[in-house]
Amino acid sequence: MNSIKRAYCLLILLGSFLLPSVITAQGTAGTAARYELRYLIDVPTAGMIPHGALALDMDVYHGGGLLAGVSLGAFDWLLIGISYGGGNIIGNETPAWNTIPGFQCKVRLLNESVAFPALVFGFDSQGKELYDKTLSRYSVKSMGFYAVASKNYEVVGNLSFHGGINYSLERADGDKDPNIFLGAEKSIGPVLSVLGEYDLGWNDSNHQAFGKGRGYLNLSVRVSLGKGFSLGMNMKDILKNQQEVTVGNRTLTLEYINSL
Numbered sequence: 001m002n003s004i005k006r007a008y009c010l011l012i013l014l015g016s017f018l019l020p021s022v023i024t025a026q027g028t029a030g031t032a033a034r035y036e037l038r039y040l041i042d043v044p045t046a047g048m049i050p051h052g053a054l055a056l057d058m059d060v061y062h063g064g065g066l067l068a069g070v071s072l073g074a075f076d077w078l079l080i081g082i083s084y085g086g087g088n089i090i091g092n093e094t095p096a097w098n099t100i101p102g103f104q105c106k107v108r109l110l111n112e113s114v115a116f117p118a119l120v121f122g123f124d125s126q127g128k129e130l131y132d133k134t135l136s137r138y139s140v141k142s143m144g145f146y147a148v149a150s151k152n153y154e155v156v157g158n159l160s161f162h163g164g165i166n167y168s169l170e171r172a173d174g175d176k177d178p179n180i181f182l183g184a185e186k187s188i189g190p191v192l193s194v195l196g197e198y199d200l201g202w203n204d205s206n207h208q209a210f211g212k213g214r215g216y217l218n219l220s221v222r223v224s225l226g227k228g229f230s231l232g233m234n235m236k237d238i239l240k241n242q243q244e245v246t247v248g249n250r251t252l253t254l255e256y257i258n259s260l
Contacts, residue, residue, distance in 0.1 A: 027230030027257065029222040031157045032190040035257050038071070038079070038106075040183040040197040041218040041234050042128050042140055045162045046118035046150035048108055049073040053259050057083070060252040061129045064091035069102070069126070077108040083126045099133065102126025102142065117151035127170060129251075137170035139242070140216070141204055144168035148181075157187035162197075173208040195220040195232075201241060214241040220253075228258045 026032045028047075036047030038055070049055050051073050059067040069083030081104045086097035106122035123145050127138025148164030163182040183197030196219050204211035217239045222232040232253035 026191065027224040027226075027228055027255065029187070029193040029224045029230050030189055030191040031187045033158075033187075033193075033224065034228075037160070037185060037195075040162065040185065040195045041220045041232070041236065041253070042216070043162070043181040043183055043197050043199055044106070044120070044122060044124065044143060044146060044148050044164070045160075045183075046108065046112075046120040046148050048076065048079055048106065048120070049257055050259070051076045053257055055081075056256045058254045059085070059128065060090065060254075062251075063130055064088040064093060065129060066090055067126070067128070071104070079106040079122075080104065087130050096131075098131050099136075112151065117149040119147070119149050121145075121147050125169065135170075135208065136172040139210065141168040141170045144170070155186075157189070158185070158193075159187075160185045168203050171203075173204075173206065173210075175203050175206040175209045177202045179203040191224040193222045195222060204241075211241045214239040216241055222253075228256050230255050 026034045028035050028037050035049060037045050038047045039045060049071065053073040055071040057069045065087045066089040067083060067085030069081055071079055071081030074080055083102040084098060086095050088095045102125045104122065104124040104126065106120055108120050110116060110119035112118035124143040127142040128140035130139045143166045146164055146166035148162060150160060150162045152158060152160040161184050165178060165180050167178045179200060179202045181197065181199040185193050185195045187193050199216040201211045201215040205213040216237055218234060218236045219238065220232045220234040222230055224230050234251045234253060236249055236251055
């Protein structure tokens, strides 16, 4: 049984345990969501967590990979966080830990209004999935410095659009271009949302990079499991942008948010 199947079994058991509380308390999915989306699949949004709230995140990916992070709402307008993980953590192989932890800082510059989107500026050094020590980069590069805007609408539930620009500091592959990303989220009932994102991959398409120039198209279904818990089931790199099989097609995301 591979790592993703093991994780599915574990999360199914968790979901069964939390099922009675699904209707009365929400995470980040559906029309009854209590908290804002902080990210879609791999790209950030302008969403924040409230002052005094703590967010715990876990990504499970191919190769027995596991990435865990914790974020704190220092203020309503400031989020700080740290993350760490590696490959072969789930399974019998020797873990291949990431070289250093990832750090993030996110500042809300403008709150959403009727006329304007929410605007955030941030920094995130945490890439996604396996780490290549030769090129000093992750399979999916970290955002680095970024700015992102988000706007929400009421269209048979909730509909939100997100778009931004980023400049990653993972440049040992020789690709130093800035990058653009965009995405959307649509609620389906009180506890379910579907999400999509497209990372143009301009910073991952030269002769030493992993990408073929098609960009990264990712889709996800996210469900609120209970009080503060949300589970995302992701299909990644649908356009098969990677030169080699370094991005797993299926990954899982589990988040928990609560006030201290």
